[in-house]
Amino acid sequence: MGAECNCNCQADSNKKIDELILKYRGNPNGLIVVLAAIQQEMGYLPKDLMIKVAEELNVPLTDVYGVATFYAAFTLRPRGRHSINLCLGTACYVKGAPEVQAAIEKELKIKAGETTEDRRFTFDVVRCLGACGIAPVMTVDGEVHPRMTPEKVSEVLSKYE
Amino acid sequence: MATVTLTIDNQKVEVEQGTTILEAAKKVGIEIPTLCYMKDINAIGACRICVVEVEGARALQAACVTPVAEGMVVKTNSELVRKSRKMTLELILSDHPAECLTCLRNTNCELQALAEAFGIKEVRFTRGAAKSAKIEDIDDSSPSIVRDPRKCILCRRCVAVCEKVQGVKAIGPVNRGFETIIAPPFGQGLMDVNCTMCGQCSLVCPTGAITEKDDTDKVWAALSDPNKHVVVQTAPATRVAIAEEFGKEPGTISTGKMVAALRRLGFDKVFDTDFSADLTIMEEGTELIQRITTGGTLPMITSCSPGWIKYIEHYYPDLLPHLSTCKSPQQMLGALIKDYYPKHAGIAAENIYSVSIMPCTAKKFEAQRDEMADSGYQDVDVVLTTRELARMCRNAGIDWDSLPEENYDDPLGISTGAAVIFGVTGGVMEAALRTAYELITKEELPDINFTAVRGMEGIKEATVKIGDLDVKVAVAHTLGNARKLLDLIREGKADYHFIEVMCCPGGCIGGGGQPIPTNLEVRLARIAGTYKIDEDLPIRKSHENPAITALYKNYLGEPLGELSHKLLHTHYVPRGVYRKPEGIPEGSDH
Numbered sequence: 174m175g176a177e178c179n180c181n182c183q184a185d186s187n188k189k190i191d192e193l194i195l196k197y198r199g200n201p202n203g204l205i206v207v208l209a210a211i212q213q214e215m216g217y218l219p220k221d222l223m224i225k226v227a228e229e230l231n232v233p234l235t236d237v238y239g240v241a242t243f244y245a246a247f248t249l250r251p252r253g254r255h256s257i258n259l260c261l262g263t264a265c266y267v268k269g270a271p272e273v274q275a276a277i278e279k280e281l282k283i284k285a286g287e288t289t290e291d292r293r294f295t296f297d298v299v300r301c302l303g304a305c306g307i308a309p310v311m312t313v314d315g316e317v318h319p320r321m322t323p324e325k326v327s328e329v330l331s332k333y334e
Numbered sequence: 335m336a337t338v339t340l341t342i343d344n345q346k347v348e349v350e351q352g353t354t355i356l357e358a359a360k361k362v363g364i365e366i367p368t369l370c371y372m373k374d375i376n377a378i379g380a381c382r383i384c385v386v387e388v389e390g391a392r393a394l395q396a397a398c399v400t401p402v403a404e405g406m407v408v409k410t411n412s413e414l415v416r417k418s419r420k421m422t423l424e425l426i427l428s429d430h431p432a433e434c435l436t437c438l439r440n441t442n443c444e445l446q447a448l449a450e451a452f453g454i455k456e457v458r459f460t461r462g463a464a465k466s467a468k469i470e471d472i473d474d475s476s477p478s479i480v481r482d483p484r485k486c487i488l489c490r491r492c493v494a495v496c497e498k499v500q501g502v503k504a505i506g507p508v509n510r511g512f513e514t515i516i517a518p519p520f521g522q523g524l525m526d527v528n529c530t531m532c533g534q535c536s537l538v539c540p541t542g543a544i545t546e547k548d549d550t551d552k553v554w555a556a557l558s559d560p561n562k563h564v565v566v567q568t569a570p571a572t573r574v575a576i577a578e579e580f581g582k583e584p585g586t587i588s589t590g591k592m593v594a595a596l597r598r599l600g601f602d603k604v605f606d607t608d609f610s611a612d613l614t615i616m617e618e619g620t621e622l623i624q625r626i627t628t629g630g631t632l633p634m635i636t637s638c639s640p641g642w643i644k645y646i647e648h649y650y651p652d653l654l655p656h657l658s659t660c661k662s663p664q665q666m667l668g669a670l671i672k673d674y675y676p677k678h679a680g681i682a683a684e685n686i687y688s689v690s691i692m693p694c695t696a697k698k699f700e701a702q703r704d705e706m707a708d709s710g711y712q713d714v715d716v717v718l719t720t721r722e723l724a725r726m727c728r729n730a731g732i733d734w735d736s737l738p739e740e741n742y743d744d745p746l747g748i749s750t751g752a753a754v755i756f757g758v759t760g761g762v763m764e765a766a767l768r769t770a771y772e773l774i775t776k777e778e779l780p781d782i783n784f785t786a787v788r789g790m791e792g793i794k795e796a797t798v799k800i801g802d803l804d805v806k807v808a809v810a811h812t813l814g815n816a817r818k819l820l821d822l823i824r825e826g827k828a829d830y831h832f833i834e835v836m837c838c839p840g841g842c843i844g845g846g847g848q849p850i851p852t853n854l855e856v857r858l859a860r861i862a863g864t865y866k867i868d869e870d871l872p873i874r875k876s877h878e879n880p881a882i883t884a885l886y887k888n889y890l891g892e893p894l895g896e897l898s899h900k901l902l903h904t905h906y907v908p909r910g911v912y913r914k915p916e917g918i919p920e921g922s923d924h
Contacts (some may be wrong), residue, residue, distance in 0.1 A: 220520065223519075224912045224913065227912060228911070228912065233497070233502075233503035233506070234519045234911075234912055235503045235504065235505060235506035235518065235519050236503070236506060237519070238506075238508060238519030238520060239506045239507050239508055239519075242508050242509045242510070243507075243509070243510045244510075
């Protein structure tokens with residue numbers, strides 16, 4: 174679904190979203206369902222679509238935005254093709270996760286919570302992935318990378334195009 | 335209705351089933367402290383300041399949302415309750431800037447009052463740099479209202495009044511947990527969104543997180559400028575409210591003292607918006623008769639209330655042709671003060687500085703609209719709310735009690751009882767009916783009091799026989815009630831001739847710029863004061879105002895005439911809620 178995608182998937186997802194919005198027209202109860210679908214299809218909640226949801230479902234835009242910023246499942250910016258999650262839980266923290274974070278931020282030229290300009294990566298920090306035995310832990314698209322070091326960052330990320 | 339007997343602090347009390355502990359306690363003289371609670375509007379048990387001990391309950395209960403039960407035993411002042419409330423308050427204070435001395439709500443702040451009552455001697459906890467809102471989050475984009483999220487305690491009273499009373503919800507909670515702020519969506523300022531500037535949020539805010547934009551400095555500067563001829567006008571609703579700022583009973587009539595105070599502050603002329611309220615009746619009444627007789631757009635809706643105007647521009651731009659083209663009384667007088675008055679008094683218009691004292695924050699927005707410059711200048715330079723005028727009086731050391739009663743200046747200070755009731759819901763309608771009846775039938779009204787359009791009911795309807803015509807009218811106050819009438823118009827089900835809408839509960843006497851607190855009891859007292867002024871005035875019909883007759887004869891010509899049209903009428907801007915509406919043309923300039 175990147176900018177260079179020519180497969181028409183964008184048009185398809187818009188159709189799906191439009192159908193769902195039509196289904197919940199005038200029904201504020203559909204707010205979270207519709208937002209979740211937009212998040213799923215678009216990878217984020219575009220402002221234009223949030224305004225459309227407010228108008229069509231008859232929900233104040235304040236509520237749409239409030240829900241969108243309340244739940245961690247929603248993002249307001251487009252996400253990258255690959256999702257990096259670095260654990261900053263206690264164990265990972267003491268085993269050097271902050272240094273790994275600095276290395277990732279330097280490599281990608283973004284801060285935690287941001288997406289690279291080419292939308293290749295979105296980088297987030299998370300709390301405890303439940304794998305303290307292999308700290309510091311990083312996942313990319315759910316794939317686990319144990320015992321991360323600043324030196325390994327460049328090599329690991331190069332595998333994801 | 336079934337009743338319930340319970341014990342509160344060892345006192346037996348019998349109340350109706352469904353009553354909350356908070357209300358029941360009031361009956362035996364116990365004021366349980368609250369912050370987020372607002373009767374009938376916000377009962378969410380969020381702030382935890384009103385907690386009480388209920389025998390047998392697992393934990394402390396929020397009195398504002400806990401209904402009473404038979405045999406319930408409540409303690410509102412136990413050690414546990416006091417400790418819990420104090421801890422809650424300390425935690426709220428941990429994220430609140432200690433800027434009381436420089437806050438507009440200094441000495442009239444519910445948080446400050448609680449800190450005093452609870453004997454807070456130190457702020458034990460502090461979030462330091464981790465404060466949830468920062469100084470750059472202050473929103474002063476609007477000419478009417480300033481939001482300072484740093485001072486917000488997240489009680490949501492503003493959100494509730496905006497959503498439930500006004501049906502707008504321009505602001506709401508954004509983000510989560512410590513990050514939560516109350517704001518418009520997408521980081522926008524109030525000026526960029528569908529806020530009507532009514533300022534009801536500023537009335538209900540317990541702290542200084544939402545206030546009027548204070549413009550007193552501008553007025554002091556003008557008053558100190560020897561080259562400026564500073565003219566002031568006062569709205570109908572200010573005279574029954576301002577005394578509250580000096581400790582008087584709500585509804586105390588202080589027209590004469592207010593005029594005297596304005597002279598002592600240094601205003602060169604003190605005029606009355608009531609004069610232009612009478613003028614509004616002449617213009618609007620004539621417009622209504624014209625619409626009825628020539629098949630114009632009906633129902634016609636009043637246009638005095640700028641919060642209401644901005645609301646219809648946002649939400650019902652397709653219905654703008656229903657609005658009377660009359661400017662509000664403030665703007666009519668503003669245009670006259672810089673067009674007619676300079677010629678009359680032999681003063682250069684560019685040296686006139688025009689101030690108005692309003693019960694309203696939306697008037698600040700209205701004054702700076704592009705359309706409001708028909709005199710060739712910005713017609714009204716600065717609008718001060720009732721609260722700001724009181725602040726200036728305190729600043730100047732004016733002792734309210736020893737002020738004499740003085741009269742407004744001629745000729746723009748002469749008015750009638752019909753004008754003063756513009757300040758209450760139903761008042762514009764009643765004033766219009768008094769004049770329309772006599773102008774059309776050429777007969778004297780059998781009863782001047784149209785009681786059917788008075789009172790706090792959300793929507794009032796009446797049919798008045800004027801000659802051969804049954805005139806159907808409706809009156810709505812609050813935007814939530816206005817919306818119901820507008821939906822009827824959209825559906826083609828509104829067979830009214832004339833509708834009055836006032837933005838704020840109770841009308842302008844309950845406006846967003848009025849003294850705090852403004853609640854139902856206070857509103858009713860101000861309404862009673864207003865009708866008392868009307869009753870006591872020698873002239874109670876706008877068309878009998880001799881100064882109005884003279885103005886038409888000597889200057890304006892006739893209602894809806896060429897000069898009236900230029901100075902006293904306006905057009906409206908279709909705004910849309912979240913984006914510009916399509917297919918609705920901008921109003922043409924006259």
